[in-house]
């Protein structure tokens with residue numbers, strides 16, 4: 001096994017795409033579950049903190065160590081099995097999402113919940129309950145996880161299958177591979193009904209596997225994942241529409257969302273049923289204009305939508321979309337329609353470019369990301385969006401607003417140019433998060449909390465519930481070694 005402890009060799013493991021920075025003594029690269037288990041057992045003897053690393057595309061500092069050692073999952077990168085008939089895949093955590101997508105698509109299979117950044121590891125997408133554009137139709141990663149193999153904080157093994165190990169009331173009772181019994185209480189708080197990746201997933205009588213999905217490397221190390229797959233759709237209609245007024249783009253999304261919900265309820269394949277509904281404001285389009293000069297000049301806003309179709313439904317669905325575009329004064333003539341898969345990929349790249357350029361911008365300024373990952377209920381989304389945008393606009397600072405608006409999920413990124421603006425940006429950011437919470441929304445719909453957002457989770461759930469999360473962590477990780485500092489400050493594990 002490779003172990004790197006020369007500081008010049010570990011630098012790339014000390015930050016992530018949010019530009020959050022940390023420090024560690026060494027990075028370990030296990031090539032088998034046995035090697036990984038031995039590292040954990042040894043770390044327990046020495047009380048050495050462990051941070052698990054995926055591919056470092058996270059946006060909250062989750063994989064960034066604050067001391068101790070890092071375990072990189074990059075050598076655990078095998079696709080163990082793809083079962084076409086039963087429609088599942090079993091993978092190790094270090095499999096790169098894009099490579100997985102390429103392989104299953106060749107076999108006419110489909111895995112919808114991929115994040116915009118497909119250079120991530122599948123294990124990390126489970127650890128953060130990641131989402132992507134297609135989450136509008138298919139939900140987050142959680143919906144596709146059938147089973148997990150997990151190394152516990154003391155080096156034991158848990159194999160959890162969906163539907164098999166239940167939490168009774170709020171009592172978690174599990175038996176490890178070494179026949180050790182785990183008995184813990186999970187917190188009884190009310191989670192937002194929006195898309196959500198903030199804090200531990202806890203519900204009365206839920207599947208135990210759901211506790212570990214989205215636990216951000218704090219409750220166990222995921223070493224094998226069984227994922228549900230679907231049949232690849234025949235075709236996907238993909239289009240970017242430009243609007244000269246933002247209000248038109250927002251009403252277009254609202255109506256497309258409502259029709260989509262109705263189509264799903266009625267299992268109607270002959271009506272609008274968006275796979276993705278993504279939004280770009282005028283600042284975002286200006287931010288992209290240098291790389292995409294073909295963006296029409298007068299444009300104030302754009303919407304990217306996708307829908308699955310068959311040859312039989314193509315004409316009908318295209319007509320319905322064009323009618324909707326015209327109804328909301330979208331510009332049919334300047335719209336981009338993907339005629340081929342490679343054109344469709346370019347639209348995905350257009351969306352990815354926004355997030356990527358934001359990460360690049362903050363790294364150049366040597367600052368950290370100040371970007372919302374908030375979702376609120378659909379009926380208050382426009383109110384929330386206007387509030388957030390007005391704050392950003394009035395600050396005089398540069399910003400871009402975009403996101404998964406189908407899910408009422410806003411990424412508003414402030415782009416401070418120096419430390420003074422950075423402090424101002426954090427103030428505005430806090431106000432936006434407070435508003436999301438006051439509207440029964442979440443401060444993190446998909447990126448998780450990591451270290452960057454833990455102080456805001458305190459505002460979302462309150463200290464009493466953070467202490468309940470800390471008690472649960474202590475119950476599963478007595479020496480507080482795994483991913484400590486993610487989700488909440490480790491001081492809460494002393495129960496404050």
Ligand SMILES: Cc1cc2nc3c(=O)[nH]c(=O)nc-3n(C[C@H](O)[C@H](O)[C@H](O)COP(=O)(O)OP(=O)(O)OC[C@H]3O[C@@H](n4cnc5c(N)ncnc54)[C@H](O)[C@@H]3O)c2cc1C
Nearest residue numbers: 054055056057058062115116120121123124130131217222
């Ligand atoms: C341009 C860009 C666009 C993005 N778009 C999206 C998006 O649309 N949706 C979205 O959800 N995210 C998005 N992200 C964030 C990021 O890609 C996801 O959070 C992704 O899941 C992180 O994967 P990673 O391999 O880089 O993980 P890392 O950043 O390395 O780690 C993320 C977290 O997972 C934990 N972890 C990793 N592996 C394991 C394991 N095996 N067991 C236990 N814990 C583990 C780590 O400790 C850490 O807390 C985007 C990021 C960028 C840069």
